[in-house]
Amino acid sequence: MPGFEWMGAEEKAEINQVLDQGFIFRYNFDGVRNNVWKAREMEAMLCERMQTQYAHLVSSGTGALSVAYHAMGVGAGDEVIVPTFTFVASVEALVAAGAIPVFADVDDTLCLNPASVESKITPRTKAINVVQMCGSMADMDAILAIAKKHNLLVIEDACQAIGGSYKGKPLGSIGDVGCFSFDSVKTITCGEGGGIITNNEIIYRNAHMYSDHGHDHIGNDRGAEGHPIMGLNYRISDLNAAMGVAQLRKLDDMVAVQRKNKAKLKNALSQFSEISFRRLPDPEGDQASFLTFMLPTEARTVEINQKLKDSGVDGCFYWYANNWHYIKNWPQIQNMVGAAKLPIHLNDDLPDYTQLDTSASDAVMSRSISMLIKLNWTEADIEQRIEKLKQVFTGA
Numbered sequence: 001m002p003g004f005e006w007m008g009a010e011e012k013a014e015i016n017q018v019l020d021q022g023f024i025f026r027y028n029f030d031g032v033r034n035n036v037w038k039a040r041e042m043e044a045m046l047c048e049r050m051q052t053q054y055a056h057l058v059s060s061g062t063g064a065l066s067v068a069y070h071a072m073g074v075g076a077g078d079e080v081i082v083p084t085f086t087f088v089a090s091v092e093a094l095v096a097a098g099a100i101p102v103f104a105d106v107d108d109t110l111c112l113n114p115a116s117v118e119s120k121i122t123p124r125t126k127a128i129n130v131v132q133m134c135g136s137m138a139d140m141d142a143i144l145a146i147a148k149k150h151n152l153l154v155i156e157d158a159c160q161a162i163g164g165s166y167k168g169k170p171l172g173s174i175g176d177v178g179c180f181s182f183d184s185v186k187t188i189t190c191g192e193g194g195g196i197i198t199n200n201e202i203i204y205r206n207a208h209m210y211s212d213h214g215h216d217h218i219g220n221d222r223g224a225e226g227h228p229i230m231g232l233n234y235r236i237s238d239l240n241a242a243m244g245v246a247q248l249r250k251l252d253d254m255v256a257v258q259r260k261n262k263a264k265l266k267n268a269l270s271q272f273s274e275i276s277f278r279r280l281p282d283p284e285g286d287q288a289s290f291l292t293f294m295l296p297t298e299a300r301t302v303e304i305n306q307k308l309k310d311s312g313v314d315g316c317f318y319w320y321a322n323n324w325h326y327i328k329n330w331p332q333i334q335n336m337v338g339a340a341k342l343p344i345h346l347n348d349d350l351p352d353y354t355q356l357d358t359s360a361s362d363a364v365m366s367r368s369i370s371m372l373i374k375l376n377w378t379e380a381d382i383e384q385r386i387e388k389l390k391q392v393f394t395g396a
């Protein structure tokens with residue numbers, strides 16, 4: 001998934017334009033910026049690429065989630081359904097918003113299991129946070145149907161799936177609001193950055209105001225702008241956005257290379273009868289940043305994971321044992337520990353997060369390994385990798 005592999009002259013040219021002619025702040029200062037507006041430029045590009053009416057850049061993917069929740073009206077005491085397998089930011093942003101995370105299981109898509117989602121709905125549920133993990137997607141039709149039936153908002157975290165699609169719709173554009181991350185290891189990078197996309201004008205307006213201290217961004221005199229709401233600062237700088245402009249232009253080429261490289265490895269692994277693959281609800285829309293395969297048992301998966309390490313097959317992730325991505329390994333979340341008292345601590349009927357039944361998620365995650373697909377692999381690199389994989393799986 002790393003866009004940093006393709007960083008070069010194009011990024012430098014965009015950044016230099018800001019340094020030479022523009023201004024680092026994304027708003028105002030019309031007199032000194034010579035009409036260089038990189039955040040605006042990238043937002044327009046995102047709208048076009050993602051087929052949405054609105055896009056707004058912020059300082060990170062985590063910021064995008066925080067801004068999106070607030071802009072959607074998800075806040076104190078609201079329950080939001082999140083997957084057990086995700087990045088911690090999904091939960092952190094929710095808790096920071098004063099909302100209550102309710103964990104639903106993942107299935108063999110590595111994303112939310114629709115039946116589990118439906119079983120977790122209560123009168124306090126406000127939204128479903130669908131996380132499109134590792135380049136692919138959840139069963140979106142089923143999840144959208146549940147959201148519609150129960151009148152819930154859908155926030156689509158496409159931080160790991162930009163460039164993918166589901167039945168022709170870009171991932172991120174399917175829910176009420178979509179979030180992207182442009183941190184240094186994501187498919188495209190701004191260094192640090194994030195974005196939200198939506199077709200809802202109110203969500204967009206709330207998002208741009210909330211991410212900039214409530215400024216309404218009307219007129220061109222920042223000092224005279226109104227502040228209809230309170231906000232915080234989640235602004236991106238025009239330097240980061242400049243980098244993103246160059247990277248976003250490369251997105252479709254990156255995805256094409258990922259798909260080509262992934263197909264070769266998947267083809268090689270499919271010879272081994274013990275391997276099954278992650279289910280892709282729309283295989284054509286997979287953006288192919290990872291190849292995820294499953295083994296028959298947890299014991300065999302642990303063994304293979306070790307053999308992959310020993311054989312120098314790098315970029316393989318056994319998420320089940322990884323402390324960034326799976327609920328089992330998050331004591332700080334299970335115990336809701338902050339450096340200060342959190343809004344969630346004011347609820348006296350909180351679920352006991354240390355006692356969640358995650359057996360259905362465990363059954364998938366304990367058997368899944370994801371291999372990162374690189375952009376700069378040569379043909380020889382891929383062949384060598386395939387040879388090593390053969391040794392790992394045949395024990396030769």
Ligand SMILES: *Cc1c(COP(=O)(O)O)cnc(C)c1O
Nearest residue numbers: 060061062087089159160181183
């Ligand atoms: C990376 C990531 C985030 C957070 O993005 P940052 O830009 O690093 O804050 C959120 N959700 C998922 C699924 C991610 O992978």
